Amino acid sequence: MFETFWFALPIWMQDLLVFLALLAPLFIAGLICLRGYRITPLLVGLLRRHRMISLTFMALIATSVAISASLIAQERGLRAGTARAAEKFDLVVAAPGSEITAMLAAVYLQPSALALVDGDTYIKIATHELVSLAAPLAFGDSWNGAPVVGTTDAFIEHLGDGLSTGRMFATIDEAIAGAAVDLSIGDKIAPVHGDGSAGAVDEHGFEYEIVGTLPATGSPWDKAILVPVESVWDVHNLPNGHGSDWDGTLGAPFAPEHFPGTPAVLVRAEALWANYALQSEFNTDPNTMAFFPGSVLAQLHALMGDIRQLMSVLAVTTQVLVAIAVLSGLAMLSKLLSRRLALLRALGAPRRFILALNWGFATVLIVIGAGIGLVLGIGATAILSAMITQRTNVLVTAHLGWPELHIVAGFVSFVAILSFIPAYAASRRPITEDLRT
Amino acid sequence: MKLPSVPVPDLYVKDLTLRSPEGRCLLSIDHLHVAAGESLAIKGPSGAGKSTLLFAIAGIIPVSSGTLAWGDADLAQMSDNARTQFRRDSLGIIFQDHLLFEELSAAQNSSLAALYNRPHTRTNIAARARQLLHDLGIKDHDRPYVDSYSGGERQRIAVARALAADPQVILADEPTASLDRETADRLIADLTRRAKHDGRTLICVSHDQALLAAADRVITIQEGCISADTGRHRDTRGDNDV
Ligand SMILES: Nc1ncnc2c1ncn2[C@@H]1O[C@H](COP(=O)(O)OP(=O)(O)OP(=O)(O)O)[C@@H](O)[C@H]1O
Ligand SMILES: [Mg+2]
Numbered sequence: 106m107f108e109t110f111w112f113a114l115p116i117w118m119q120d121l122l123v124f125l126a127l128l129a130p131l132f133i134a135g136l137i138c139l140r141g142y143r144i145t146p147l148l149v150g151l152l153r154r155h156r157m158i159s160l161t162f163m164a165l166i167a168t169s170v171a172i173s174a175s176l177i178a179q180e181r182g183l184r185a186g187t188a189r190a191a192e193k194f195d196l197v198v199a200a201p202g203s204e205i206t207a208m209l210a211a212v213y214l215q216p217s218a219l220a221l222v223d224g225d226t227y228i229k230i231a232t233h234e235l236v237s238l239a240a241p242l243a244f245g246d247s248w249n250g251a252p253v254v255g256t257t258d259a260f261i262e263h264l265g266d267g268l269s270t271g272r273m274f275a276t277i278d279e280a281i282a283g284a285a286v287d288l289s290i291g292d293k294i295a296p297v298h299g300d301g302s303a304g305a306v307d308e309h310g311f312e313y314e315i316v317g318t319l320p321a322t323g324s325p326w327d328k329a330i331l332v333p334v335e336s337v338w339d340v341h342n343l344p345n346g347h348g349s350d351w352d353g354t355l356g357a358p359f360a361p362e363h364f365p366g367t368p369a370v371l372v373r374a375e376a377l378w379a380n381y382a383l384q385s386e387f388n389t390d391p392n393t394m395a396f397f398p399g400s401v402l403a404q405l406h407a408l409m410g411d412i413r414q415l416m417s418v419l420a421v422t423t424q425v426l427v428a429i430a431v432l433s434g435l436a437m438l439s440k441l442l443s444r445r446l447a448l449l450r451a452l453g454a455p456r457r458f459i460l461a462l463n464w465g466f467a468t469v470l471i472v473i474g475a476g477i478g479l480v481l482g483i484g485a486t487a488i489l490s491a492m493i494t495q496r497t498n499v500l501v502t503a504h505l506g507w508p509e510l511h512i513v514a515g516f517v518s519f520v521a522i523l524s525f526i527p528a529y530a531a532s533r534r535p536i537t538e539d540l541r542t
Numbered sequence: 543m544k545l546p547s548v549p550v551p552d553l554y555v556k557d558l559t560l561r562s563p564e565g566r567c568l569l570s571i572d573h574l575h576v577a578a579g580e581s582l583a584i585k586g587p588s589g590a591g592k593s594t595l596l597f598a599i600a601g602i603i604p605v606s607s608g609t610l611a612w613g614d615a616d617l618a619q620m621s622d623n624a625r626t627q628f629r630r631d632s633l634g635i636i637f638q639d640h641l642l643f644e645e646l647s648a649a650q651n652s653s654l655a656a657l658y659n660r661p662h663t664r665t666n667i668a669a670r671a672r673q674l675l676h677d678l679g680i681k682d683h684d685r686p687y688v689d690s691y692s693g694g695e696r697q698r699i700a701v702a703r704a705l706a707a708d709p710q711v712i713l714a715d716e717p718t719a720s721l722d723r724e725t726a727d728r729l730i731a732d733l734t735r736r737a738k739h740d741g742r743t744l745i746c747v748s749h750d751q752a753l754l755a756a757a758d759r760v761i762t763i764q765e766g767c768i769s770a771d772t773g774r775h776r777d778t779r780g781d782n783d784v
Pocket of ligand 2: 592593594638715
């Protein structure tokens with residue numbers, strides 16, 4: 106009954122209801138405790154009088170909330186970003202080895218040494234009846250830190266769903282720049298061997314001219330320069346995939362006896378089932394290994410899921426520790442306030458009023474602190490996302506979402522309930538001693 | 543601007559002792575009766591126990607033994623909550639050292655009772671507090687911090703606070719101590735008028751001769767005991783005529 110009702114609700118409504126349910130203890134407790142009283146003038150007075158302490162407490166709470174909220178949001182953003190970056194890579198075929206290494210190299214362009222898929226195997230893949238796209242991906246060169254990858258025009262079309270400016274390369278010395286590469290049409294580049302980090306400048310003495318640029322894909326490929334695969338083989342003094350009668354037309358078909366090998370082949374079939382069929386077929390072939398980057402990533406994410414849980418636990422623990430520190434601070438502060446509280450009691454204020462005042466004070470600090478923390482968290486998340494994007498070229502757009510709001514709401518409620526302890530203690534202090542001091 | 547009020551009860555004290563937490567005897571009063579509507583002044587040397595007596599009468603300090611009753615309600619037998627409620631409903635207290643909230647304005651200080659009293663009394667209390675501040679000659683009531691007022695002004699704000707809820711009983715500890723003669727006289731006249739005309743009971747600790755002279759009756763406290771009791775005695779139960 107409840108379940109059918111619940112699952113009929115839109116997701117955002119479910120999230121909102123969970124959020125409100127988590128805040129409910131705070132509101133109910135507040136309603137019961139504050140009913141019939143006006144504590145605002147005294148509260149504002151206390152906050153003003155003890156503004157340094159109040160600000161410090163709020164800053165502590167804000168920091169812990171910001172850190173945990175942005176960490177959790179970041180982790181989610183990272184997962185979404187890495188998954189998005191792998192979207193265009195339906196099936197990757199490589200020489201047998203580590204799937205993760207092959208995925209990091211092919212999808213995220215991390216430099217690594219991969220064994221090669223030979224010409225016969227490549228031709229077998231490319232001519233398979235189910236295959237609609239089989240693009241060799243040849244890594245190893247770079248220009249100014251940007252990877253230079255040899256491939257075919259079909260792959261580039263697939264990767265960017267077309268170019269954003271210019272035209273496709275037509276000759277061996279033309280290149281396409283990724284969206285984040287600082288090159289424009291007409292620029293000339295001379296790639297070096299390796300990723301350029303060792304400082305050993307080993308120029309091939311071969312120049313490309315940029316003739317087109319790709320739209321942004323949110324993946325490391327935005328930082329790549331794509332060149333005809335023939336040219337990569339050429340500059341490494343390898344056969345260029347075509348026979349001696351080659352007329353200079355780039356791309357398939359390649360001749361197996363002139364095919365020097367490629368570290369990875371991106372394979373696509375039109376139908377989803379066909380992709381699965383291809384994967385199992387190439388996986389049973391002893392010369393190749395075929396995998397879906399998406400599912401390798403899912404395994405990695407599952408692994409990260411455990412870390413995320415650990416992180417959530419750590420985040421919550423930190424928050425609770427900070428809250429306890431703040432509450433003990435407040436307990437000490439209420440000693441400072443004891444004369445005022447005793448005076449209120451002497452004038453006839455009920456115990457519950459003292460309780461309400463103390464609790465209200467703590468809760469205002471917690472709620473405002475958590476609110477500031479969320480705002481800081483949004484900022485921190487944006488900055489962290491930008492940093493990760495900058496470093497990995499995987500576009501990470503993390504936003505604070507419901508999970509963070511839920512954690513913060515639960516935290517606020519929990520600490521608000523907890524702060525009844527010092528508030529209650531303050532309301533039980535003897536009047537006379539406190540009034541005389 | 544009348545607030546709902548319970549009739550003023552008499553105060554009966556019998557065989558009252560009050561000890562400090564260390565066990566030292568601070569007060570020992572065999573017998574004291576203050577009729578409703580009477581004005582009583584308490585004098586005595588410093589440290590004699592005048593403030594202690596006032597606190598006991600207010601139910602702020604629990605008594606060690608004996609009877610301390612307002613009408614039928616014996617504070618000595620009451621719970622802390624009940625004594626607090628009694629203060630809230632029936633008492634206005636002016637403390638020796640004013641005890642104002644520095645972080646609040648004069649208006650907020652004097653209408654403090656509105657914050658915890660029943661919601662329907664709030665506007666009345668606040669309006670009375672403003673009127674009292676005005677009558678007592680306090681200007682700009684909304685200055686954010688009360689500590690910018692002079693000692694005498696602060697004392698008058700404390701008076702306004704004590705009277706804002708129109709209490710049946712007014713307890714005052716040296717209410718004229720930091721006032722100039724003229725202001726003090728005005729305050730004395732005002733307090734005694736409340737007792738005489740409005741039937742409020744007034745119990746004041748004071749050394750101020752003018753106040754002592756204006757009171758119906760003066761008792762002297764020495765080392766926690768009543769050593770003298772002068773003035774128009776009205777020491778019979780139920781006798782209410784002046
Ligand atoms: N809680 C307490 N513990 C121990 N001694 C106390 C306590 N409260 C009051 N006293 C002592 O009781 C005595 C009476 O104090 P009280 O404040 O009533 O004096 P007082 O007559 O009001 O003096 P003054 O005119 O200076 O205000 C003082 O000696 C004081 O030190
Ligand atoms: Mg005194």
